[in-house]
Amino acid sequence: MAWGLDNLPYGVFSRREGETPRVGVRYGDHVVDLTGALHDEVFATGSLNAFLSRGPAAWRDTRALLRNKLSTDPAAVEPHLIPLDQVRLHLPIEVGDYVDFYCSLEHASNLGRMFRPDEEPLKPNWRHLPVGYHGRAGTVVVSGTPVTRPSGQRGAGVFGPSAKLDIEAELGFVVGTPTALGERAGRFEDHVFGVTLVNDWSARDIQAWEYVPLGPFLGKSFATSVSPWITPLDALSAARVEGRRQDPEPLGYLRREEPWGLDIRMEVAVNGEVVSRPPYRDMYWTPDQMLAHMTVNGARLRTGDLYASGTVSGAEPGERGSLIELTWNGGEPLKLSDGSTRAFLEDGDVVTITATAPGPDGGVISLGEVTGRIEPAR
Amino acid sequence: MAWGLDNLPYGVFSRREGETPRVGVRYGDHVVDLTGALHDEVFATGSLNAFLSRGPAAWRDTRALLRNKLSTDPAAVEPHLIPLDQVRLHLPIEVGDYVDFYCSLEHASNLGRMFRPDEEPLKPNWRHLPVGYHGRAGTVVVSGTPVTRPSGQRGAGVFGPSAKLDIEAELGFVVGTPTALGERAGRFEDHVFGVTLVNDWSARDIQAWEYVPLGPFLGKSFATSVSPWITPLDALSAARVEGRRQDPEPLGYLRREEPWGLDIRMEVAVNGEVVSRPPYRDMYWTPDQMLAHMTVNGARLRTGDLYASGTVSGAEPGERGSLIELTWNGGEPLKLSDGSTRAFLEDGDVVTITATAPGPDGGVISLGEVTGRIEPAR
Structure with missing residues (x-):
């Protein structure tokens, strides 16, 4: 599955005009709203930068946590899944150089x-x-x-x-x-x-x-x-x-x-x-x-x-x-x-x-x- | 006078380690703390960018206001003057490209x-x-x-x-x-x-x-x-x-x-x-x-x-x-x-x-x- 558990790429989305964009992970034809799914406000900051600055251990832990939730407790994630066709995707990072x-x-x-x-x-x-x-x-x-x-x-x-x-x-x-x-x-x-x-x-x-x-x-x-x-x-x-x-x-x-x-x-x-x-x-x-x-x-x-x-x-x-x-x-x-x-x-x-x-x-x-x-x- | 009323350049300074830098204007051997002197929090944001984004009318108005205060009511500005040797100067802008x-x-x-x-x-x-x-x-x-x-x-x-x-x-x-x-x-x-x-x-x-x-x-x-x-x-x-x-x-x-x-x-x-x-x-x-x-x-x-x-x-x-x-x-x-x-x-x-x-x-x-x-x- 091209967008399954082995993929889980990160992006930034919004659902409504004017809403501060937040970080999500693509899973199938849905976006997982990470702010809700992982109870972490680092994902509500408009770009991936705040999360990226946490470094490789945090990147690995987050990925492992999300994979674990999606595979062992999908019902807990389900409220935070948004169909792709209901979101607008934004530039995922504030580009430095x-x-x-x-x-x-x-x-x-x-x-x-x-x-x-x-x-x-x-x-x-x-x-x-x-x-x-x-x-x-x-x-x-x-x-x-x-x-x-x-x-x-x-x-x-x-x-x-x-x-x-x-x-x-x-x-x-x-x-x-x-x-x-x-x-x-x-x-x-x-x-x-x-x-x-x-x-x-x-x-x-x-x-x-x-x-x-x-x-x-x-x-x-x-x-x-x-x-x-x-x-x-x-x-x-x-x-x-x-x-x-x-x-x-x-x-x-x-x-x-x-x-x-x-x-x-x-x-x-x-x-x-x-x-x-x-x-x-x-x-x-x-x-x-x-x-x-x-x-x-x-x-x-x-x-x-x-x-x-x-x-x-x-x-x-x-x-x-x-x-x-x-x-x-x-x-x-x-x-x-x-x-x-x-x-x-x-x-x-x-x-x-x-x-x-x-x-x-x-x-x-x-x-x-x-x-x-x-x-x-x- | 090289740093007098006709000059008034903008910079970003802090007085103590750890303090959020703020915008000041150089006047003689002092820095005018604009946040205090002009009662405007746009100058307390760590760089000049927020002020710059207001555009040329705001730049002109601010300069005129400060020149006016310094020349007609120096006593009102005096509490916001900090000797240059008591501040650290920072990169004044967040550089885009x-x-x-x-x-x-x-x-x-x-x-x-x-x-x-x-x-x-x-x-x-x-x-x-x-x-x-x-x-x-x-x-x-x-x-x-x-x-x-x-x-x-x-x-x-x-x-x-x-x-x-x-x-x-x-x-x-x-x-x-x-x-x-x-x-x-x-x-x-x-x-x-x-x-x-x-x-x-x-x-x-x-x-x-x-x-x-x-x-x-x-x-x-x-x-x-x-x-x-x-x-x-x-x-x-x-x-x-x-x-x-x-x-x-x-x-x-x-x-x-x-x-x-x-x-x-x-x-x-x-x-x-x-x-x-x-x-x-x-x-x-x-x-x-x-x-x-x-x-x-x-x-x-x-x-x-x-x-x-x-x-x-x-x-x-x-x-x-x-x-x-x-x-x-x-x-x-x-x-x-x-x-x-x-x-x-x-x-x-x-x-x-x-x-x-x-x-x-x-x-x-x-x-x-x-x-x-x-x-x-x-």
């Missing part, structure tokens, strides 16, 4: 070939460190939020709505346990609470013009969508795999202590039609390595920090996590079953990214979806 | 020459838009916070403490009035509350290795220091000047409606010795243009967002706002009066940036200082 990495060898190579055709596709640093940059935390929005086509500069003296609006299918990691300024993070599982699906919307024409030398800015900062359910790492134990082999051997601070590759299978659909199946297990850099890198200089973590993997692209053409790769910068448009073609996104298009992971005993865990509809430029 | 621009023609040209000696110093986009990127909001710290020398990768397989620790003398702009997702910002003075001094500490060796193709990351994210006093725009009316002439003429959305160049004179001191005098008025892109650019794609503003100008460097050698420029990447070390030399910062060094602006009637406004001491790598 948002960092986006670039961890797929295939994605980085593909973009290098397109953006810098005269050079080696990978820059010299790429195999030595997980390249990343800070994105705009204030425009991280929950799945379902409409995405307005951004306007901007697309070249010298050229201004207008982006003509190359794209997606990036990514996996995001939510930080629970903070660090002090000047300290490095400890073990991945002591800091990171869980994962979310991310669509890092991208305006490729704006990005291509602006990104040298300081990186992407307005080509990304108009919106980043995340799924409403945060899947705890504890639900992903059956999905853990060795990371991909790395050459050269990374420096000591990037050495993997535990297998934190994740066998998460993603699907990207445009207007309901699947156009790609990106395999997260093929990523080059693993999330424990991203965390170690992000904090090796003493940068502080805060509860609610979010970092994402970068576009998930596999080696096969049908495994690429962005349209710019799937259509090779628009030159080979996708043919959709309604007869239309897509180089990049059109107004009214709906993009939905879904994912699943292996659960215990051969089951499947759903990571839900992140979806958004393109609104015309203003 | 932090964006760093790159607005000095001379700085961008100097860095281009050093980082990319085989190319034109300015990238093709530089004169068309204010280049910028997101920095780490969670490591913005108040003046006086010690800065630990960061460690990181300085090349392929090379790890260790940065050997090129540097400063960047900048001016920061604090956003008060938010926008909705998908909207552009309106007039600069309706959104931006005031200015702060910024030292954007930089590890040049880490930055040079990591920054392609997605921009600076760990070379910057370990610390960004800001001055404790936010000078309201209303205190800077005598400092306003036309911005520098721009060629080519910027696109419509970047057109200047009002003169928002600022005649702010900065000084950079290493261990008490002035090594540079960066002139803010010589900046190419003005702060209203940065704001217009940052939001032209519909990126939302939040109360507490901070954006900075990038290093302020003038055309003269003694006007450069970073050591990498002052010493030409370490090749021409500074000679200090104690007989020592500096290519980059050493452990124990104290860097202090101060600034002043013209006040009304020939007076001078102090923008205070942002200072920090380098602690050895851990």
Whole structure:
């Protein structure tokens, strides 16, 4: 059962306009209202942050307690179950900093070939460190939020709505346990609470013009969508795999202590039609390595920090996590079953990214979806 | 008088360990406790954000009210004056997003020459838009916070403490009035509350290795220091000047409606010795243009967002706002009066940036200082 006892992801919901949102756990087609079910006001604070700041022992205890109640005393939980179709889902965390990495060898190579055709596709640093940059935390929005086509500069003296609006299918990691300024993070599982699906919307024409030398800015900062359910790492134990082999051997601070590759299978659909199946297990850099890198200089973590993997692209053409790769910068448009073609996104298009992971005993865990509809430029 | 009625900058202070910090205004060598002096609990909330979110009419009214009380009824304010040496100053805002621009023609040209000696110093986009990127909001710290020398990768397989620790003398702009997702910002003075001094500490060796193709990351994210006093725009009316002439003429959305160049004179001191005098008025892109650019794609503003100008460097050698420029990447070390030399910062060094602006009637406004001491790598 995709939303059963082995899953139990966390989100934030409200039942009425104006009600302070509260934390719930998804169970089947219901939300468990944790404030009531567990008699704990930490879940009535509008976001997951207060709960996340309690740390990994509290995360484990809460999960164990809820699983126990649901399996041994369902009648006690029943008054706190709310049908999904009666709630509105909100952004589950107050985002501290948002960092986006670039961890797929295939994605980085593909973009290098397109953006810098005269050079080696990978820059010299790429195999030595997980390249990343800070994105705009204030425009991280929950799945379902409409995405307005951004306007901007697309070249010298050229201004207008982006003509190359794209997606990036990514996996995001939510930080629970903070660090002090000047300290490095400890073990991945002591800091990171869980994962979310991310669509890092991208305006490729704006990005291509602006990104040298300081990186992407307005080509990304108009919106980043995340799924409403945060899947705890504890639900992903059956999905853990060795990371991909790395050459050269990374420096000591990037050495993997535990297998934190994740066998998460993603699907990207445009207007309901699947156009790609990106395999997260093929990523080059693993999330424990991203965390170690992000904090090796003493940068502080805060509860609610979010970092994402970068576009998930596999080696096969049908495994690429962005349209710019799937259509090779628009030159080979996708043919959709309604007869239309897509180089990049059109107004009214709906993009939905879904994912699943292996659960215990051969089951499947759903990571839900992140979806958004393109609104015309203003 | 540098801290008189024409200045009145805002900060956040506490008198005792454990006390919730509250908003004060600097007046001479005292802090006016606004919660008491103006009978308003918005100032007792731990940061300036709640007050800033009230918007420009409230900012103006509060300033007028305080000026009036201080000049016509000082006895009523007197019980709410606390000597500066009895308070601890805190980070004045909860920072939403932090964006760093790159607005000095001379700085961008100097860095281009050093980082990319085989190319034109300015990238093709530089004169068309204010280049910028997101920095780490969670490591913005108040003046006086010690800065630990960061460690990181300085090349392929090379790890260790940065050997090129540097400063960047900048001016920061604090956003008060938010926008909705998908909207552009309106007039600069309706959104931006005031200015702060910024030292954007930089590890040049880490930055040079990591920054392609997605921009600076760990070379910057370990610390960004800001001055404790936010000078309201209303205190800077005598400092306003036309911005520098721009060629080519910027696109419509970047057109200047009002003169928002600022005649702010900065000084950079290493261990008490002035090594540079960066002139803010010589900046190419003005702060209203940065704001217009940052939001032209519909990126939302939040109360507490901070954006900075990038290093302020003038055309003269003694006007450069970073050591990498002052010493030409370490090749021409500074000679200090104690007989020592500096290519980059050493452990124990104290860097202090101060600034002043013209006040009304020939007076001078102090923008205070942002200072920090380098602690050895851990």
